[in-house]
Amino acid sequence: MNGEAMIEVQNLTKHYAGRVAVQNLAFTVRRGEIVGFLGRNGAGKSTTMRILSCFLPATSGVARVAGFDVFTQSDEVRRRIGYMPENNPLPLDMRVREYLKFRARLKGLGIRASRDRVDAVIEQCELTDVSRKIIGHLSKGYRQRVGLADALVHEPELIILDEPTIGLDPHQNRVVRQLIKNLGENRTVFISSHILSEVELTCNRIIIIKDGAIQATGTIEELQRKMSGGRQVIAEIAAPLPDLKLAWEQMAEIEHFDVSPGAGNYFRCALTARAGVDARAMVFDLVRARGWKLRELTRSRHSLEDIFVHVTKGDQEENA
Amino acid sequence: MQKFLTLVRRELGGYFVSLTGYVIIAGVQLLTGMSFVILLKALNGQPFDMPVTEKFYETGFFWIILLLAVPLITMRVFAQEKFSGTYETLMTAPVGELAVVLAKFLGALLFFVAAWLPLLAYPYVLRRYSLDLGQVESGIVASAFLGVFLVGGLFVSIGCFASSLTRSQMIAAMNAFALCMGFFLLSFLSTLLAPQPGWQTKLFAHISMIEHMRDFSRGIVDTRHVVYYASLTVFFLFLTLKSVESRRWK
Numbered sequence: 001m002n003g004e005a006m007i008e009v010q011n012l013t014k015h016y017a018g019r020v021a022v023q024n025l026a027f028t029v030r031r032g033e034i035v036g037f038l039g040r041n042g043a044g045k046s047t048t049m050r051i052l053s054c055f056l057p058a059t060s061g062v063a064r065v066a067g068f069d070v071f072t073q074s075d076e077v078r079r080r081i082g083y084m085p086e087n088n089p090l091p092l093d094m095r096v097r098e099y100l101k102f103r104a105r106l107k108g109l110g111i112r113a114s115r116d117r118v119d120a121v122i123e124q125c126e127l128t129d130v131s132r133k134i135i136g137h138l139s140k141g142y143r144q145r146v147g148l149a150d151a152l153v154h155e156p157e158l159i160i161l162d163e164p165t166i167g168l169d170p171h172q173n174r175v176v177r178q179l180i181k182n183l184g185e186n187r188t189v190f191i192s193s194h195i196l197s198e199v200e201l202t203c204n205r206i207i208i209i210k211d212g213a214i215q216a217t218g219t220i221e222e223l224q225r226k227m228s229g230g231r232q233v234i235a236e237i238a239a240p241l242p243d244l245k246l247a248w249e250q251m252a253e254i255e256h257f258d259v260s261p262g263a264g265n266y267f268r269c270a271l272t273a274r275a276g277v278d279a280r281a282m283v284f285d286l287v288r289a290r291g292w293k294l295r296e297l298t299r300s301r302h303s304l305e306d307i308f309v310h311v312t313k314g315d316q317e318e319n320a
Numbered sequence: 321m322q323k324f325l326t327l328v329r330r331e332l333g334g335y336f337v338s339l340t341g342y343v344i345i346a347g348v349q350l351l352t353g354m355s356f357v358i359l360l361k362a363l364n365g366q367p368f369d370m371p372v373t374e375k376f377y378e379t380g381f382f383w384i385i386l387l388l389a390v391p392l393i394t395m396r397v398f399a400q401e402k403f404s405g406t407y408e409t410l411m412t413a414p415v416g417e418l419a420v421v422l423a424k425f426l427g428a429l430l431f432f433v434a435a436w437l438p439l440l441a442y443p444y445v446l447r448r449y450s451l452d453l454g455q456v457e458s459g460i461v462a463s464a465f466l467g468v469f470l471v472g473g474l475f476v477s478i479g480c481f482a483s484s485l486t487r488s489q490m491i492a493a494m495n496a497f498a499l500c501m502g503f504f505l506l507s508f509l510s511t512l513l514a515p516q517p518g519w520q521t522k523l524f525a526h527i528s529m530i531e532h533m534r535d536f537s538r539g540i541v542d543t544r545h546v547v548y549y550a551s552l553t554v555f556f557l558f559l560t561l562k563s564v565e566s567r568r569w570k
Contacts, residue, residue: 053412054412055411078413078414078415085408085412089407091334091406093334093337094337102330103413106323108414
């Protein structure tokens with residue numbers, strides 16, 4: 001990762017007739033990053049990706065890919081990106097290898113190079129078994145991999161994937177995810193999704209947009225920290241209830257606590273410490289000093305889903 | 321150039337993997353075959369003093385083929401890609417709009433020509449079995465084919481334009497048919513007006529497709545006709561290009 005900007009977006013705005021899809025968007029993706037682009041349906045993800053892939057022009061603002069403007073130097077940009085649109089459109093009447101060969105040639109690869117690259121992506125995307133089949137006869141998982149293979153076939157510097165795992169079963173999902181992860185080792189990947197666990201597993205950094213504007217950006221850890229997710233500690237302790245409550249009340253670092261009965265004679269305590277304090281060691285010391293039993297001690301982490309819901313909820317709720 | 325040829329190959333291939341392509345070819349064969357049968361009957365009957373190609377053309381099936389087959393051939397070129405979404409992958413590949421338009425036009429035109437090719441066997445059959453060896457002159461046959469090619473080129477470019485305007489193949493076909501029919505019907509303007517010397521009559525004579533085709537089937541290659549079709553074809557390709565580019569300024 002050398003910090004060079006792969007995607008640069010400044011004040012990007014896109015109006016459709018009577019509707020604003022993207023409003024003053026600004027972000028940067030550095031070379032070598034895998035960036036997840038999150039947002040609810042209709043938040044402007046696909047529009048942004050279409051602008052970046054030179055399919056749609058922006059109403060105003062600047063978008064650059066590898067230093068080339070997507071509008072004025074679209075040819076240079078298109079040469080450098082591998083784009084898989086939403087719903088992964090494919091010609092259903094072609095065979096897998098035939099299609100990939102066609103795409104490779106269309107993207108300017110020579111006869112030999114296209115043969116080699118098609119072989120390579122067929123292997124990489126595990127399409128060997130179906131390479132002679134007609135795309136229309138393939139299952140969704142295979143089609144998705146054909147789309148991915150198309151995006152990769154000319155070895156682009158930037159790969160833009162619009163919801164690549166939508167509608168896949170968990171197994172296919174894992175295969176595609178692994179594939180994306182392996183790509184990221186030497187490529188820049190910009191991937192949109194609303195399947196959060198997937199983004200959490202594949203991306204280094206996340207950009208969350210809402211109503212066409214950026215709501216939050218950062219690594220998952222940064223976002224979790226922002227949400228103050230690190231302050232709550234869960235402990236399951238076997239002890240007499242009054243003693244337990246008293247102990248928490250006496251502990252100055254605990255701002256708030258909540259004790260609920262757990263299985264057996266254990267109690268589940270949710271403790272919120274003051275800012276900047278990690279209560280875990282104190283809990284352990286207390287339990288040891290009193291001779292209680294402790295069977296779980298964790299810092300509760302906000303899942304990406306909590307962050308997502310927290311960041312994107314709001315005025316859309318009424319419309320939903 | 322490589323990208324252009326790749327696209328042409330894909331376009332042309334698209335016709336031959338779908339049933340539609342073969343149905344169109346079969347339809348064209350049926351109609352030309354019927355014209356041929358009628359021609360043979362005429363050859364056996366009364367003697368006539370026109371070239372066989374003109375007699376062949378006079379049966380009128382010729383126009384049915386042009387007016388019906390071409391919209392069916394061209395309706396898919398853009399509309400299907402837009403409908404299925406592959407338009408997006410096509411236009412985000414590093415290939416220019418002009419190359420896409422020309423490749424789609426050429427693909428459709430080549431298929432159109434391919435559908436007419438079996439017709440080349442008819443002059444051979446005639447020459448082989450006719451007693452009068454002078455019946456079929458290659459020059460006249462070539463001129464008739466040139467006429468078919470030129471009119472076909474114009475109609476295919478109109479069809480490409482109609483297809484670039486919509487996502488629905490049905491609407492594309494109907495628009496193309498309406499436009500082609502419009503150009504064809506201009507031929508009748510001259511017959512509606514009383515034949516009087518004046519600029520109108522002159523103008524209508526210049527835009528009458530029926531007259532143009534009659535000349536071609538007689539073996540007369542009038543450069544004015546060639547220019548008429550070629551320039552209109554270019555004009556509609558230009559409109560198609562603008563329609564495709566409009567995505568970038570809409």
